Structure formats: C-alpha cells, structure tokens
Amino acid sequence: MIRPALGVAITGVGLWTRGLTSFAEFKAARKSGFVDLAASEFKPPKPAWLPARERRRAGLMIGLGVEVAHQACEVAGVPKDAVPSVFSSALGDTAVTEYMCRRLAQPAKVLSPTKFHNSVHNAASGYWTISARNRSPSTFVGAFLESFGAGLLEAASQAVAAHGPVLYVACDIATKPPLTAVADVRQTLGAAFVLEREDGVARDRRCLRAELRFRTGPLQTTPFPAGLEWLGQANPIGCALTLADRLAASETDPSRQGWLRFPAGPSCCVELHLEGGRGWED
Amino acid sequence: MSVYLKAYTLTSALGAGNGGLRASLRANRTGLDDREWRGSDVPCFLGRVDLPESVEVAPDRWSRNTRLIEFGLRHDGFVDAVAEVGERVEKDRLGLVMGTSTSAIDRTEEAYRELEEDGRFARRYRQPEVHNPHAPTAFAAERLGVEGPRITVSAACASSAKVFATAKRWLEQDLVDAVVVGGADSLCLSVIHGFSALQLVSPEPCRPFSEDRAGISLGEAVGFVLLSREPAPGDLRLLGVGESCDAHHMSSSHPEGLGARLAMERALADAGISMNEVDYVNLHGTGTQGNDEVEGKVCAAMMEGDVLASATKGWTGHALGASGIVEAVLCLEALATGFVPGTRNTTTPDAPFELLLESAMRPIDVALTNSFGFGGVNCSVVFGR
Numbered sequence: 056m057i058r059p060a061l062g063v064a065i066t067g068v069g070l071w072t073r074g075l076t077s078f079a080e081f082k083a084a085r086k087s088g089f090v091d092l093a094a095s096e097f098k099p100p101k102p103a104w105l106p107a108r109e110r111r112r113a114g115l116m117i118g119l120g121v122e123v124a125h126q127a128c129e130v131a132g133v134p135k136d137a138v139p140s141v142f143s144s145a146l147g148d149t150a151v152t153e154y155m156c157r158r159l160a161q162p163a164k165v166l167s168p169t170k171f172h173n174s175v176h177n178a179a180s181g182y183w184t185i186s187a188r189n190r191s192p193s194t195f196v197g198a199f200l201e202s203f204g205a206g207l208l209e210a211a212s213q214a215v216a217a218h219g220p221v222l223y224v225a226c227d228i229a230t231k232p233p234l235t236a237v238a239d240v241r242q243t244l245g246a247a248f249v250l251e252r253e254d255g256v257a258r259d260r261r262c263l264r265a266e267l268r269f270r271t272g273p274l275q276t277t278p279f280p281a282g283l284e285w286l287g288q289a290n291p292i293g294c295a296l297t298l299a300d301r302l303a304a305s306e307t308d309p310s311r312q313g314w315l316r317f318p319a320g321p322s323c324c325v326e327l328h329l330e331g332g333r334g335w336e337d
Numbered sequence: 338m339s340v341y342l343k344a345y346t347l348t349s350a351l352g353a354g355n356g357g358l359r360a361s362l363r364a365n366r367t368g369l370d371d372r373e374w375r376g377s378d379v380p381c382f383l384g385r386v387d388l389p390e391s392v393e394v395a396p397d398r399w400s401r402n403t404r405l406i407e408f409g410l411r412h413d414g415f416v417d418a419v420a421e422v423g424e425r426v427e428k429d430r431l432g433l434v435m436g437t438s439t440s441a442i443d444r445t446e447e448a449y450r451e452l453e454e455d456g457r458f459a460r461r462y463r464q465p466e467v468h469n470p471h472a473p474t475a476f477a478a479e480r481l482g483v484e485g486p487r488i489t490v491s492a493a494c495a496s497s498a499k500v501f502a503t504a505k506r507w508l509e510q511d512l513v514d515a516v517v518v519g520g521a522d523s524l525c526l527s528v529i530h531g532f533s534a535l536q537l538v539s540p541e542p543c544r545p546f547s548e549d550r551a552g553i554s555l556g557e558a559v560g561f562v563l564l565s566r567e568p569a570p571g572d573l574r575l576l577g578v579g580e581s582c583d584a585h586h587m588s589s590s591h592p593e594g595l596g597a598r599l600a601m602e603r604a605l606a607d608a609g610i611s612m613n614e615v616d617y618v619n620l621h622g623t624g625t626q627g628n629d630e631v632e633g634k635v636c637a638a639m640m641e642g643d644v645l646a647s648a649t650k651g652w653t654g655h656a657l658g659a660s661g662i663v664e665a666v667l668c669l670e671a672l673a674t675g676f677v678p679g680t681r682n683t684t685t686p687d688a689p690f691e692l693l694l695e696s697a698m699r700p701i702d703v704a705l706t707n708s709f710g711f712g713g714v715n716c717s718v719v720f721g722r
Contacts (some may be wrong), residue, residue: 156449171531172588176491181712182580190581199471237468271429
C-alpha cells in the first residue's frame with residue numbers, strides 16, 4: 056500500500072568533516088573521487104557565529120552544529136532569525152557525557168555549571184537560536200544509530216506543517232574509550248539541510264525536490280557515495296554524505312530521478328523519491 | 338482535525354499508575370522526601386518513584402530508567418489499550434514519540450564508577466542500547482509493539498511536552514493512524530549534582546511561587562498517552578501545542594519571558610481559542626527565583642477572568658524531561674474528574690495573579706500546561722473535552 060508522502064524541496068546544505076569545511080569543498084573534492092580526503096586532518100570549526108559569552112562555553116559538538124546550521128541557511132537564502140530547526144544525533148555530545156560521568160565517579164562530584172547546562176541534548180539547538188536571534192521552535196530528536204533518517208522525517212514533517220523552511224542539523228563527534236563501546240565513531244561529521252514544502256518553492260530556485268515516506272520491512276538502504284564509504288561508515292549520521300552527494304549530482308543531470316533510502320529505526324527507513332534538482336552549480 | 342486521547346497512565350513520586358496519583362492528591366500527600374540518594378550528599382528533597390526490586394528488564398537494557406518505564410507500563414491497562422488500537426491499524430501506522438532528558442544516564446554514571454583497569458566498561462555495562470538518548474523510546478517501542486515511526490525528543494525540561502507537537506503533526510499529515518506519546522526521566526547523580534552546581538536545589542521541599550522559594554526539588558516519572566483521530570464518547574482532546582525559543586541564555590529565562598509568551602500564544606492559536614477560554618493553567622513553576630518571576634509576569638499579562646492556576650512540582654518534584662507528561666496527565670485528570678491540584682507547600686504566594694493554593698473540585702473544560710527548559714526552549718500544550 057502506498058503511504059502518504061511529504062513533498063519537500065531541499066534548498067540549502069552545510070557540511071563540516073575531515074578535510075571538508077563546506078558543501079563547496081565537498082563538490083570540489085567529489086570531482087576527484089574524494090581521493091585526498093583520508094590524508095587530510097580534521098580541523099574544528101571556529102565558533103565565529105557565537106557571541107563572546109557563548110563562544111567561550113561552546114565545545115566541538117556545539118560549534119559544529121552552529122557552523123553547519125549557518126552554512127545551510129546562507130546557501131538556501133532563508134532568514135536565520137525565523138527558520139524553525141530540528142537537531143539530531145546518535146549519541147549527543149559525548150565529550151560532555153565523558154566529563155560528567157568522570158567527575159561524578161570521583162568522591163567530590165564537583166561539576167562545572169556550564170558543562171552541566173551543555174549536557175542537555177538540545178545544547179547545540181540552544182546556542183544556534185542565540186547566535187541567530189531565532190525564537191522559532193527548535194528541537195532535538197534522536198533514534199540512536201538511525202537518527203539521521205528519523206530526524207529527516209521529523210524535519211520534513213515540520214516543513215510541510217510550517218509552510219516555510221525548516222533547518223535540519225545532524226552531528227556526531229568522534230568517540231573515545233570507554234564510550235567507543237556504545238558506538239565507535241571514528242570521524243566527526245556535521246551536516247545541515249534546509250527543507251521546504253515542495254509547493255512553496257519557486258521553479259527557478261536552487262533545490263532538489265523529493266517525496267518522502269516512512270517505510271517498514273527489509274529494505275535495502277542507499278550505499279554511501281563512491282570514495283566516501285570509509286567516512287560514511289565511521290559516523291552514525293554518514294547518510295548525510297549520501298544526501299549531499301545527490302545534491303551535487305543533480306547539477307550535472309538536473310532531471311535525474313531515483314530514490315534514496317536512509318534507516319530510520321530497526322527494520323524501517325525514510326524513502327525519498329527524487330524529482331530532479333537544479334541550481335547547485337553556483 | 339481533532340486529536341483524541343484514548344488512554345493515559347502516570348507513575349511518579351505520587352504513586353504507581355493513575356490510581357496512586359489520585360490517592361495521593363486526594364489525601365494531600367506530597368511525593369517529596371529527604372531520604373538520601375545513594376552516592377550523593379547534596380541536602381535536598383526528592384520526588385522518587387518507589388521502584389520494586391521485582392521489576393526486571395533484560396540485562397542488555399538494565400538501567401533505572403528502563404526499569405522505571407517497565408514499571409510504568411504495568412499500570413492502567415495501558416499496554417492492552419495500545420494493543421487493542423494496534424490490532425485495528427496497520428503495523429506501520431502506529432507511532433511512538435517519547436521525551437527524555439536523562440535517558441538512562443544513571444547507568445552510564447554507574448559504568449564509569451566501575452571501569453575495568455584498562456579503562457573500558459566492565460562487561461555488564463557494555464549496553465549500547467542503554468547508553469544513548471534514544472534508549473527509553475527503543476525499549477518502549479519493543480514493549481508496546483510499535484513498528485511505525487518512533488523518535489525521541491530530548492529538549493531538556495520541555496521534552497515530553499514537545500512530544501505532543503510531533504504526534505499531532507504525524508496524525509494531521511496522516512503519517513500514522515494512532516500514536517503513543519510519553520516521557521521518562523529518572524533520578525541520577527548528573528541532575529542532583531548538576532542543579533546543585535547551579536545553586537538551584539532547594540534544601541527543603543520546593544515551594545513554587547512562594548515568597549520564600551529556595552529552588553527546585555528534583556523528581557522522576559514515567560507517563561504515556563495514546564492519541565488517535567478516532568473519536569469515542571467522553572474522549573478528551575489535544576487542542577493545540579505551541580513551541581518557541583528564548584534565544585537569550587542557555588540556563589536562564591528571557592527576563593521578559595518573550596519565549597514563554599510566544600509558546601502560550603502559539604498554543605492558543607493552534608487550538609483556535611483565546612486565553613479567556615482556558616479554565617486551568619498548570620504552571621511550569623519550578624520554585625526557582627528566576628523561572629517563577631518570569632512565568633508569573635507572562636501569565637499575569639495573559640490570563641483573564643477567574644482562571645485557575647497552580648504549580649504542581651511541590652507534589653511531584655521536577656521530573657525534568659518527564660515533567661511535560663506529568664503535568665499533561667495532571668491536566669487530563671483535572672478535566673476528567675474536576676479535581677484541580679493546588680500549589681503544594683506554598684502558603685505565602687508571590688505571584689502577580691491569584692494562585693490556587695489548596696486543591697479544589699471545579700469542573701473545567703480547557704487546561705493549558707507550560708514547560709520551559711535549558712537551551713531557552715518553551716512549550717505550551719492545551720487539552721480540552
């Protein structure tokens with residue numbers, strides 16, 4: 056049975072990972088099959104978007120989320136102070152988890168108030184709203200290792216309901232022992248996409264149109280892009296690379312159709328039927 | 338489109354299941370006590386759930402938070418109510434949205450206390466399904482047989498209020514035919530010592546909106562509500578949800594409560610009603626200087642007529658990520674039974690409106706509940722007949 060679909064258009068993208076600090080760099084690296092990427096180093100983003108007080112208090116997870124959020128809004132040309140947002144992550148800020156649990160394992164159990172308020176999973180969302188002076192709804196959603204797909208469904212649902220753009224931000228940072236026992240995240244990756252209701256996006260705007268559905272069953276999900284398998288497998292939100300790759304591909308063949316499937320939970324996925332894209336060549 | 342509430346259950350410091358809740362409220366019995374929390378010396382009162390030793394879950398899911406959910410699901414025939422709806426809809430058309438702030442961090446804390454010599458988790462703590470923000474939802478989905486969309490909302494103390502927004506959208510967009518929403522947070526060292534570091538923990542039972550309020554009393558709870566588009570006689574309704582952010586500070590409210598006001602206005606607009614149609618407001622009312630002052634200002638400016646308003650964390654403690662579902666159920670109980678809970682522990686109110694101190698029997702038709710959290714996140718939910 057065909058399920059109701061959410062008609063969305065992706066109009067913006069932001070990206071930060073090892074060797075890549077923007078979608079423009081992603082496109083450039085794609086032309087050479089991402090060959091140089093594994094040899095490059097990860098550089099943390101400078102949290103330049105944040106006011107001084109928040110900048111001092113932000114760790115990597117927050118800086119990453121805020122950076123890609125701003126990038127995606129600039130690419131889409133949507134108002135940063137009004138776009139609602141959905142943040143997602145498999146594990147949340149494991150650097151803060153590590154700090155909290157180590158301190159609490161000591162007899163004195165002294166915690167920094169700043170680290171404690173950064174321990175909420177919506178910390179990056181909070182810093183983003185402060186940096187963008189944005190009072191629209193913002194949330195954090197998760198579905199463990201299937202967080203990217205589940206969060207995409209939530210962002211698409213919000214975009215259709217909002218009749219306007221919604222910012223979707225997904226980040227996981229590399230884990231260290233002992234938390235590698237939970238998930239061995241070997242590479243840090245942050246990605247953001249702006250989703251809009253499909254019928255609200257003018258024909259001449261840069262976008263990738265898609266019908267998005269939730270599906271269950273033993274469905275094969277889309278493989279990572281050629282040359283990026285190592286990176287996709289090294290981070291729970293690796294599917295963001297697949298979506299970014301399809302945006303980049305739509306410039307060479309604007310009519311290119313097809314589908315993408317991302318896990319959204321055990322035995323389920325979100326399926327995007329692509330209806331062609333345009334304008335990503337800029 | 339209307340969203341109907343088919344079943345609900347709450348287990349909190351006030352007791353196990355809705356029966357425990359009613360009995361404590363009627364007997365004017367608070368859930369707060371000053372028994373020591375293992376491993377902590379912070380002077381405080383806590384709203385703990387008396388979790389029987391006999392409540393067990395599989396070793397790979399073991400944590401206080403999971404056991405709390407298991408215990409919560411054993412009451413009010415909730416699992417059967419979900420199963421009954423599950424039989425009438427296709428498997429992938431029943432969803433689950435759960436709010437949590439702590440998730441099962443209690444277990445992660447424990448794992449760090451007992452690391453092996455090489456720094457790894459001891460074998461019994463190697464539980465990937467437990468040490469992550471989605472743990473409560475994954476467990477509850479299996480327990481309830483949910484195979485449709487399932488997602489965790491983790492937005493601090495607004496988590497299990499915001500679940501109603503996601504669930505309402507899913508129903509409106511026909512992504513599901515029925516959806517369970519819930520919340521589960523459990524007491525742990527992180528929250529006791531974290532709020533203590535912020536100097537927000539009251540050494541006495543919390544007194545929301547009191548002249549001499551001295552901070553929060555932490556609590557824990559688990560609750561669920563089953564929602565669908567299908568009406569039945571007597572069903573209560575989810576009328577509207579409003580969400581906003583302060584965009585001001587990570588852990589203190591906007592001084593004028595701009596975000597809080599937006600959340601309330603958006604909830605009323607979503608419900609298609611005005612504030613003078615609201616009969617009861619369940620305040621966020623944490624008992625901190627800052628929250629109560631700002632929320633008081635916002636509510637005083639918005640409330641009209643003889644609306645009842647109370648803050649109920651003196652009964653339950655502040656159940657953080659589960660406080661949204663706790664206070665949603667208190668609103669549903671007030672709608673269903675006419676018993677409106679008062680502001681337990683507060684005798685000399687400091688509120689710029691009339692605060693309901695003593696619980697009262699008052700038939701009401703519309704109730705609004707506020708939830709605000711770290712990150713400047715705000716959510717208001719409106720329920721009605």
